[in-house]
Every structure is written in C-alpha cells, then in structure tokens.
Amino acid sequence: MAAKESRRIDDLATLKAFGHPLRMKLYRALYVARAATASQLAEQVNEAVSLISYHLRKLADYGLIEEAPGHGKDGRERWWQPASEGLSFRDEDFRDAPEAVATHAAVGRLSFEQRSELYRSYLDSQSAWAPEWRGASFSSEYLSRLTAGELAGLSREMHELVKRYEEAGRAAEEAGDTEGRENVAFHLYGFPFRQ
Numbered sequence: 001m002a003a004k005e006s007r008r009i010d011d012l013a014t015l016k017a018f019g020h021p022l023r024m025k026l027y028r029a030l031y032v033a034r035a036a037t038a039s040q041l042a043e044q045v046n047e048a049v050s051l052i053s054y055h056l057r058k059l060a061d062y063g064l065i066e067e068a069p070g071h072g073k074d075g076r077e078r079w080w081q082p083a084s085e086g087l088s089f090r091d092e093d094f095r096d097a098p099e100a101v102a103t104h105a106a107v108g109r110l111s112f113e114q115r116s117e118l119y120r121s122y123l124d125s126q127s128a129w130a131p132e133w134r135g136a137s138f139s140s141e142y143l144s145r146l147t148a149g150e151l152a153g154l155s156r157e158m159h160e161l162v163k164r165y166e167e168a169g170r171a172a173e174e175a176g177d178t179e180g181r182e183n184v185a186f187h188l189y190g191f192p193f194r195q
Contacts, residue, residue, distance in 0.1 A: 007064075007084035010093040012100050017062045018087065019107035022047065023055050024114055027064065027082065032183050035068035035081040056080055115187050122185075133182065151190055158188055 009015050018024065022045065029044050030036055038053040045052070059065045063083055071079030094104035119139075126134060146154070173181065 004083075004085040006086040006088060008093075009087055009089040012094065012103060014062045014064070015089055015094065015103055015107055017058055018064060018089075019103065019110060020055065020058075021110060021114075022051075023059055024110060026052065026055055027059060027087070028114070030065060030080055031082050031086070035071050035079050037077045037079055039077060115185070118185050119187065151192075155190055162186055162188075
C-alpha cells in the first residue's frame, strides 16, 4: 500500500470546516487511532455518538477523513481514518481577505491551545509514567537570531527528521514490533519575536 501524503489546506471553506474545536479534537484522536468508529471517538471526547457522527461527516465532506477499508465488515458501524498523512495550513494561503486572515489566525490559536492542553495533561500525569519515559521527554526553548530563509530551512530539516522517526516506527509496528511503543506528541514552534 502506498504511503499517504500530507495535505495542505489552502482554501477558506476547508479551513473553516476543520477549525471547529470538536472537529480538531476528533481529527487528532482519529490520527492517533489510525481508524475508529463514531462510538469509539465519542467515548474519547465524552460527547454523544450522534454529534460525533455529524462532525465526522463534515470532515469527510471536505476530504479530511475517509472510510477505512477493511474495517467494520459486519456493516453495523462505519470506520473512519484520516485521508492524508497529516494536515498543514499556511499564512500565505489566507492573506487575500480579512475573513481569511481572521479564520487562519483563529484556527492557529485553537490548534495551539489544544496542543498546549495536551502538554499540560502530560505534566499533570508525568509521575505516572515510567522513569525511562520521563527521562526521554523534553521541553526545549532556543532563542536564535536567524533570517527568514534560515528559519524556513530549519523547519524543513526538523520536519524531515521527525518524518524519518515516524516512518521507522510505523515500519517496526507493521513488522510486529510494538513492545514499548507509546503515542508521542512532538510540538515544535519556530517564529520571530521582538522584546
């Protein structure tokens, strides 16, 4: 099976559809699970199955998720999976109108808030993890002086490095090596700032 590519959201309608708080949570949960039903996702986010089904259909309408082949053979419940390897959205695609600028900023803030909540949750439960996981976890900040071109290059290299580890982990899992594997969130931010 060919590997899926990452998808860049570059139209306002799709960004608005994705930018709903519950849809973003569902997409993340589905991405981690790789395939799940509305019932399974409803348990994870503590919402009614009917509400989850509605939002999953909206994500599917915009091609962000799709039915998962090979699941749900009895036909009782529909299985879903992400339609791409990941999603990204960039400022340059949403500069043409005030509504586009505002939507891009709002979705970016919501994404940041959800990522921050994920890290806060880890910090709150950190002592429950085995010492090797606590030792492997990290939070780093670098304050560098770079050009825009250097920042873009750093971003590309970091994404390539993470992708290499993701692909190696996936290949090992497909070969049956699941011992000691956990879901790992890796948040990387790079942006200019002034004091």
